[in-house]
Structure formats: structure tokens, C-alpha cells
Amino acid sequence: MRLANSHTVMGIVILSILLLIWQFLPPALGIPRFIIPTVTDMLTELGRMYRRENLIANTVSTAWYTLLGFAIGSALGAMIGYLLGFSQFWERVLSPYILALQIAPKVAFAPLFIMWFGYNAIPKLLVTVLIVFFPVLVNVLAAMKTVDRDMVNLARAYSMTRWEIFLKVEFPSTLPNLMAGLRIASTLAVIGVTVGELVGGNTGLGFLISYGGGQANAAMVFNAIVLLTLIGIVLYSVLAWAEERLLHYIPKKDH
């Protein structure tokens, strides 16, 4: 408990020092406020964005599409990962394509999606789904390949069906990897939505960034970045919490 307290105290101290440096160092070095706004400038701008730029609606929109894209992308990634994990044949046949798509920069598809689907929510959702899909798929597939064969044989010897073996042995065995994939995916989901909104949107924090950039309003851009980061942190923390709960049976290393 004392350790936790001293962590919190130290955290607050470091945060205060950072904010103070941000507030006073750039002006002291003569950097203009439209290049690096001070903390108080950003707070003032935040108030203006709340009144004039539909800040709440834009933030909620971005958070919603992050969550939706993350949910669809990781569900598809996990599903295809497990399906390919069942069949060595299809895994071998399809792996070059998976690798190619995994390496291709997914955000570069955004302009294409806009050409195809227009200036609406579909392009940013697609970019997010695509960017989330692969880390989940790859993690699940790798885990399916390393499930203990003897455990599967044990289940077979107990006359379990293919589906029972999946539910009772394979799925729980791959859960740590699935959760790791989801954690990586959660950080990427924010990037997907932001790029979608930057390239062609009229809502969301990504839109506010490109709008603010166009007006040379650095404080607005900084505020949007901070809010995007917060959305990512919330999603990541929920997953980390869920992982802790689900994988409670894995012994923790005490250092």
C-alpha cells in the first residue's frame, strides 16, 4: 500500500513538472504561441472548442468508431485466425497473401475507400477494421499452431468432439495470445479512425486536426491529439483489466 502511494505521489510530481516545463519553457525560449501553445492556451482553446466546434459530439463520434472498428476487426481477425488454425492446408495456401496484406500500409487504403464509398463513415470504419484485423489474426494463428498436441490427444482419448476440443482445450490455450493481439489492436484502432477522419471526413477528432491545421491553430491540434490518446488509453486499459481477470490463473512473476 505504501508502495502504491509513493507511486501515485511520484506520478503527480512528474506530471506537474512536465506541465510546468510546457507552460514556461517555450515562451522563455521565444517560441511563438502559434507554434507551441502553452498549457493555459490549450485549456482556453478547449473551452472554445467545446462552445464552437462541437467538441463533445466529435469526440464521441471518434470514440464510437474506434470501438466499432476495433470490435468488428478483432472479431473477424480472431474468427479467420481460428479457422485457419483448424486447417494446415488453407493456412499454407493463404499465408503469402496474409503476409502481403499484413505488410501493406493499411492507412494508405483510406483515399481508395473514399473513392469507392464517398465522404461518410464507411471509409474510416474500413481502415480501422483492416488495421485491427491482422495483429489479432496473426496472434491467434500462431497460438493455434503451438497448442500442446498431447493435450489435444488427451481430449481425443476422452472421446471429445472436434468442437469440444476447440472449446475446452484450444480456445483457452490461445487466450493469452488473443488478449495480447487485442491489446496491440486497440492502440492501432485509434490510428485507423484518425487517418480515416484526416483524409476525408467532416466529423471526429481527426477532422478537427485537419481543420485546426488548416487554420494554423496549433492548440486545437494538440487538444485533439490529447483526446485521441485518451480514447486509446481507455480502450487499452479496459482490455488490460479484462486480461488480468481472464488470465488470473497464470502465475505472476515476483521480482
Added chain:
Amino acid sequence: MALEFRNVSKSFDVPGGKRLTAVEGIDFKVNEGEFVSVVGPSGCGKSTILSMTAGLYQPTTGEVLVSGEVVTKPNPHVGFMLQKDLLLPWRTIIKNVEFGLESRGVGKAERRDRAMAELERCHLAGFENQYPHQLSGGMRQRAALARTLAIDPDIILLDEPFSALDAQTKLLIQNSFAETIQEAGITTLLITHDLSEAVIMSDRVLVLSERPGTVMREIPIDLPDRAHPLRRRQMPEVHQHAGEIFKLLRLDQRAA
């Protein structure tokens, strides 16, 4: 329930387009309630024998019979245990013991009762709600035995279940296994590297040759106290038998 191998051979395709014969012309019988050990040099196909008995795969030629019936698929009357305890780390000990009963249409309450009874028999009462990582290696192996006994098998196949345990734990676990198996009257096939383990635990020892493995010799162990390997260990005959197997396997020559 008895177990019989009739002129069984098994070969596998190996990378490089070759075929590898693991065992050849294996012919033996284990009578009901008998405890038989199989010893042999590494890679002589001991584990192949076990997998074929469990019905995980079929022989290339010949047949494996359990109670006079040819084994073609996993048999609900055969339980097996490996060197690894194969406990599911995400399940508590009691849920692990219930694992084998879940696909057999046993009701939830009955599953729990049977699992609890086996845990008591294996001296693990009080640990039912622990997770495998909280138990020692010896206790985990006892939990694996409880899981194997829970399905009420007529035959148990043991593939070096004691070899990962430290020397003292091994003696104690051998003793408690032997006692439990004797009481339950279960036919047992033990695969092992440990010659004295084979002698102190069995009614009969089968010595396999190098690959392709075939039964070189059957050595009956006419000693009392099969249920108490710790007592058998004290008997001078044990060393004679182990010495005899040692010579058969030509371990001294291989060392040179």
C-alpha cells in the same frame, strides 16, 4: 479387461520421403488386473505402443485388442498418463479431474462427487479449488492420476509418469500409484526408462529391442507386495532382475 497386441507393426512417413518403422511384430498380452512394464532403448517405439492402445492411431499391420475387441478409435475404458501432467492451467484441480467425464453424459452433480472421491483417494482432498501452478510436481501428477481414475478405466497406460519428479517424490508417488491401482484392480501398462522402477512395480517386464522395436524378452517378476514398491525395493531379487534387463539392453556396451 485384458489387452493384447497381435503381430503389430507401425511405420510412419518421415520428411525426405522415407518410411520409418517404429515397431515390428509386437506380440504380447496383458491379463486382467496385471501390471506390465515395457522397457527398451530410447526411440524403440515405446510411446507408439501406448498411442495405438489409446486408439489415437492404428497399426500399419496386425491388430491391437482391448477385451477381445479391435481398437479402431479412442476407447472410453482406456485412460492414459504422460510424463507431463497435462492439467489444464485455467481450471481448478477438481475441474481438471472432471474433464474426462464431461463428454460422457455424466451429470454435473455426479461429476463433482466422482471427482471429489478420486481426489480423496489420491490424497488431494483440500486442494480441489487450487490451480495447477499452486501445486508441487508430485501433487500435480497425483491430480492427473485422479483425473485418469475418474473415468473409471479398465486399463491405464502410463508413459513415464514419474520421470519428471525428484528422486524422493518419485518413490512416494510410485508407492501411492501402485496402491491405488492395485486396490482398483486396473490393468496397467507402464512405459519407462527406469529399470528398477519397472521391476518394483510390475508383475511382468517386456524388454524391447532397438528400432524397429520388438519384444526381445518377457521377464516375470515373482515377488510379493506389488502394491508396495517401497517394500519391494529392499528385496535382493530386484537387483538381479534389473541386472538381467541391464544385460539384455547391453547398456554397458553402449556406454563404451
